[in-house]
Amino acid sequence: MSKFEALTGNDAVATAMRQINPDVVAAYPITPQTSTVQKFSEFVADGLVDTEFVTVESEHSAMSACVGAAAAGARVMTATSANGLALMWEIVYIAASNRLPIVMSLVNRALSAPINIHCDHSDVMGMRDSGWIILFSENAQEAYDNFIQAVRIAEHPDVLLPVAVCQDGFITSHGMERVEIYDDDEVKAFVGEYRPQWSILDIDHPKTYGPLDFYDYYYEHKRQQVEAMENALRVIQEVAEEFNRKFNRTYGLFEAYRLDDAEVAVVVVNSTAGTAKAVVDQLRAEGLRVGLLKPRVFRPFPAKELVDALRHLKAVAVMDRAISFGSMNNASPLFLELAAAMTLHGVQIPMADYVFGLGGRDILPREIESVYRDMLRTAETGQVERMVTYLSVRE
Amino acid sequence: MATKLALKELIKQPMRLTPGHRLCAGCGASIVVRQVLMAIDDPVVVTNATGCLEVATTIYPYTAWNVPWMHNAFENAASTISGIEAAYRALVRQGKIPERNVKFIAFGGDGGTYDIGLQALSGAVERGHQFLYICYDNGAYMNTGIQRSSATPMGAHTTTSPAGKKIPGKQQFRKDLTAIMAAHGIPYVAQAAPSHWRDLMKKVRKAVDCGGPAFINILSSCNRGWRHATDETIDITQLAVDTCYWPLYEVEDGEWRLTYKPKEKKPVEEWLKRQGRFRHLFRPENRHIIDELQAEVDRRWERLLRLCGEA
Amino acid sequence: MAELKGWRDIPIGGMILEAGNAVQYPTGTWRAFRPVFGEAKCIHCFTCWLYCPDSSILVDPENEKMLGFDLEHCKGCGICAAVCPVNAKVQREAGETVERDDPRLCIRMVEEGKFQE
Ligand SMILES: Cc1ncc(C[n+]2csc(CCOP(=O)(O)OP(=O)(O)O)c2C)c(N)n1
Ligand code: SF4
Numbered sequence: 001m002s003k004f005e006a007l008t009g010n011d012a013v014a015t016a017m018r019q020i021n022p023d024v025v026a027a028y029p030i031t032p033q034t035s036t037v038q039k040f041s042e043f044v045a046d047g048l049v050d051t052e053f054v055t056v057e058s059e060h061s062a063m064s065a066c067v068g069a070a071a072a073g074a075r076v077m078t079a080t081s082a083n084g085l086a087l088m089w090e091i092v093y094i095a096a097s098n099r100l101p102i103v104m105s106l107v108n109r110a111l112s113a114p115i116n117i118h119c120d121h122s123d124v125m126g127m128r129d130s131g132w133i134i135l136f137s138e139n140a141q142e143a144y145d146n147f148i149q150a151v152r153i154a155e156h157p158d159v160l161l162p163v164a165v166c167q168d169g170f171i172t173s174h175g176m177e178r179v180e181i182y183d184d185d186e187v188k189a190f191v192g193e194y195r196p197q198w199s200i201l202d203i204d205h206p207k208t209y210g211p212l213d214f215y216d217y218y219y220e221h222k223r224q225q226v227e228a229m230e231n232a233l234r235v236i237q238e239v240a241e242e243f244n245r246k247f248n249r250t251y252g253l254f255e256a257y258r259l260d261d262a263e264v265a266v267v268v269v270n271s272t273a274g275t276a277k278a279v280v281d282q283l284r285a286e287g288l289r290v291g292l293l294k295p296r297v298f299r300p301f302p303a304k305e306l307v308d309a310l311r312h313l314k315a316v317a318v319m320d321r322a323i324s325f326g327s328m329n330n331a332s333p334l335f336l337e338l339a340a341a342m343t344l345h346g347v348q349i350p351m352a353d354y355v356f357g358l359g360g361r362d363i364l365p366r367e368i369e370s371v372y373r374d375m376l377r378t379a380e381t382g383q384v385e386r387m388v389t390y391l392s393v394r395e
Numbered sequence: 396m397a398t399k400l401a402l403k404e405l406i407k408q409p410m411r412l413t414p415g416h417r418l419c420a421g422c423g424a425s426i427v428v429r430q431v432l433m434a435i436d437d438p439v440v441v442t443n444a445t446g447c448l449e450v451a452t453t454i455y456p457y458t459a460w461n462v463p464w465m466h467n468a469f470e471n472a473a474s475t476i477s478g479i480e481a482a483y484r485a486l487v488r489q490g491k492i493p494e495r496n497v498k499f500i501a502f503g504g505d506g507g508t509y510d511i512g513l514q515a516l517s518g519a520v521e522r523g524h525q526f527l528y529i530c531y532d533n534g535a536y537m538n539t540g541i542q543r544s545s546a547t548p549m550g551a552h553t554t555t556s557p558a559g560k561k562i563p564g565k566q567q568f569r570k571d572l573t574a575i576m577a578a579h580g581i582p583y584v585a586q587a588a589p590s591h592w593r594d595l596m597k598k599v600r601k602a603v604d605c606g607g608p609a610f611i612n613i614l615s616s617c618n619r620g621w622r623h624a625t626d627e628t629i630d631i632t633q634l635a636v637d638t639c640y641w642p643l644y645e646v647e648d649g650e651w652r653l654t655y656k657p658k659e660k661k662p663v664e665e666w667l668k669r670q671g672r673f674r675h676l677f678r679p680e681n682r683h684i685i686d687e688l689q690a691e692v693d694r695r696w697e698r699l700l701r702l703c704g705e706a
Numbered sequence: 707m708a709e710l711k712g713w714r715d716i717p718i719g720g721m722i723l724e725a726g727n728a729v730q731y732p733t734g735t736w737r738a739f740r741p742v743f744g745e746a747k748c749i750h751c752f753t754c755w756l757y758c759p760d761s762s763i764l765v766d767p768e769n770e771k772m773l774g775f776d777l778e779h780c781k782g783c784g785i786c787a788a789v790c791p792v793n794a795k796v797q798r799e800a801g802e803t804v805e806r807d808d809p810r811l812c813i814r815m816v817e818e819g820k821f822q823e
């Protein structure tokens with residue numbers, strides 16, 4: 001029987017980790033992720049898991065140990081944020097390229113400098129080309145659910161890629177919410193036993209991992225990663241369907257909220273989607289046809305599916321907690337990619353980008369409302385007033 | 396019963412590093428690897444930091460390794476092996492794989508160990524993982540073209556400490572990494588050289604059976620960087636030991652012990668003059684560098700003798 | 707050189723599943739000098755075998771004999787000759803500098819171009 005508990009996002013993920021009972025966890029403290037590994041250490045100390053918890057001396061070593069452990073055929077997890085992820089960088093790519101199904105809880109936080117511990121998405125956006133699967137979570141429940149599904153996605157033989165499960169630093173990671181925690185056995189049954197195809201501990205069949213790979217084969221190995229990403233799009237949906245059936249949820253590649261008959265929509269990931277839903281309800285009460293699209297899967301980027309969900313609209317705003325500095329109009333990564341997807345799929349809808357919430361700057365419902373009102377005007381005039389807006393930055 | 400440390404017996408062991416690797420002719424690195432792995436009868440799992448050894452032994456689709464082997468990156472051979480070792484313990488404990496008495500070995504060059512990988516190594520031994528870290532110290536970043544490292548001897552010419560008109564080679568003494576590792580208080584630390592193969596193999600055996608993390612620093616000639624003929628590898632290694640530039644000793648549970656004392660301590664010059672990287676030191680204006688180096692070698696040797704209760 | 711394979715036909719992640727397949731790679735072509743036996747009798751001490759960086763000293767483990775050189779892989783570094791104790795003895799007894807290709811040695815290093823069967 002499942003039960004409802006009041007948990008923070010970090011506690012929810014730690015609970016998922018306890019239920020999954022990974023073989024190895026290697027992690028290093030960093031706000032706002034820290035309470036995940038603290039909680040998990042308690043599970044280790046109390047003998048509730050069989051995990052070897054490797055208390056590394058840095059995030060670089062955390063990911064390095066994860067890579068070693070995953071090559072050994074262990075089920076492996078880690079957690080980090082911002083600077084920690086940045087320190088891992090080199091090995092983040094290696095984990096994906098070596099095709100190791102590591103699962104990471106990434107509690108989104110602004111990258112330095114200046115140093116800042118609060119939420120934005122500059123950390124995850126930097127890893128978007130690294131070969132990791134990236135899932136976003138609106139709240140603690142989704143972080144918990146995504147984390148459980150991530151294990152199945154990562155370990156699927158057609159995928160074998162690491163997965164990062166994102167949640168917003170402090171907002172989700174430290175906010176207490178009502179979370180439905182499933183029965184331990186049901187979670188265990190859902191994730192199943194991991195049966196790795198290869199292991200460096202297979203003494204009788206010695207394998208070489210991580211050789212020097214020149215121009216004659218490196219490219220082929222990269223092509224394989226493309227294939228794995230393509231397969232991942234299918235596997236993510238299959239795993240979600242099974243999860244939905246079993247735990248009575250509605251996961252897919254994204255969530256569409258009052259979008260079907262909408263004229264304008266906002267696209268936004270993670271916790272802000274929750275706030276935006278309330279704004280949608282409020283504007284709908286005024287009779288305005290507004291909706292929301294909340295991507296869950298960012299890597300692989302479900303371009304066609306997103307375009308199909310948005311193609312009937314008259315204006316689309318993308319809201320993102322990150323800037324791709326020096327990109328076209330210094331826009332946000334999510335906007336750039338979605339705009340490209342729309343255009344390349346032949347869908348010409350006015351689109352605007354709203355950067356917000358950097359370094360944990362609050363995003364208020366009335367600001368989201370202003371985005372909707374901009375879009376409603378655009379829907380009428382067909383004109384985008386400003387391609388990129390930096391919401392609530394002081395002049 | 397462990398295989399006797401006699402060559403007649405050792406030739407019967409399976410070959411763990413095959414020929415067909417692409418290390419330079421006469422490279423000391425493969426000699427070190429062969430001796431280390433030859434000493435261990437149990438199964439081994441190896442990690443290898445980026446560097447000449449890694450690059451030259453695993454050029455895809457070929458591998459010279461007949462044992463499970465992993466390269467992750469330059470600075471993380473120790474953290475990678477700690478992950479593998481942790482996985483091994485977790486999987487054995489849960490009965491998911493059989494206990495095989497596996498020995499975990501990490502190889503890193505001096506760059507990957509003294510410099511960029513020191514933090515990962517320090518962390519891994521502090522955590523107490525059961526593994527043996529072997530630094531094959533050839534005294535420079537050879538793989539990228541002979542740049543100085545903190546293991547490069549003072550006075551040596553490298554491509555980033557060139558013997559110029561004003562600055563005649565590297566300005567600093569070698570970092571004493573072996574002593575740094577001993578200061579971690581781990582069960583076994585040693586310094587060895589392939590010229591003294593039996594001593595080296597005994598140390599490897601003690602290291603893998605010490606029940607905790609172990610570190611051995613092994614001098615490894617690079618004829619390209621040191622600039623000597625390819626057939627002088629062992630001879631010059633022997634000279635490093637006999638001049639006490641590279642003393643052979645071990646620190647077992649905190650007890651320092653000299654494992655080889657040269658009958659006659661040779662002047663360090665004897666070692667220097669055989670290598671092109673020191674050629675400029677023999678110009679009259681650079682004589683003082685040889686003297687300084689000698690003084691430092693003497694100072695460290697005397698200290699070692701005191702630590703080993705030999706002074 | 708093996709024929710290059712397509713991405714579907716190689717293991718993922720850059721893994722090499724065939725341990726020790728570097729033996730298929732001939733490094734003997736690098737050699738400028740070739741080790742050959744001279745007149746002095748090999749004492750089968752295996753010092754050359756121990757120090758050869760390329761595992762290119764062929765031995766018969768059962769009969770405990772040094773057999774010769776794996777010329778497919780030997781890079782001609784000359785370490786085997788340099789560490790050979792019989793060579794050292796020949797050198798000592800000659801009382802003069804003995805060239806590396808002197809016929810009196812146990813292991814001689816002969817220039818590849820000058821080598822004759
Ligand atoms: C993070 C990182 N920085 C730099 C390099 C470039 N690099 C590769 S090997 C190497 C030098 C290796 O030196 P050492 O560890 O002494 O091994 P050697 O090649 O001398 O055997 C360097 C600088 C790298 N691969 N990764
Ligand atoms: S450069 Fe030096 S260390 Fe590197 S393979 Fe050649 S001899 Fe060995």
Ligand code: SF4
Pocket residue numbers: 421741757758759760761762763775776779780781782783784785786787
């Ligand atoms: S010349 Fe060098 S590579 Fe050839 S057999 Fe002798 S030691 Fe080995």
Ligand SMILES: [Mg+2]
Pocket residue numbers: 504505506531532533534535536537
């Ligand atoms: Mg080096």
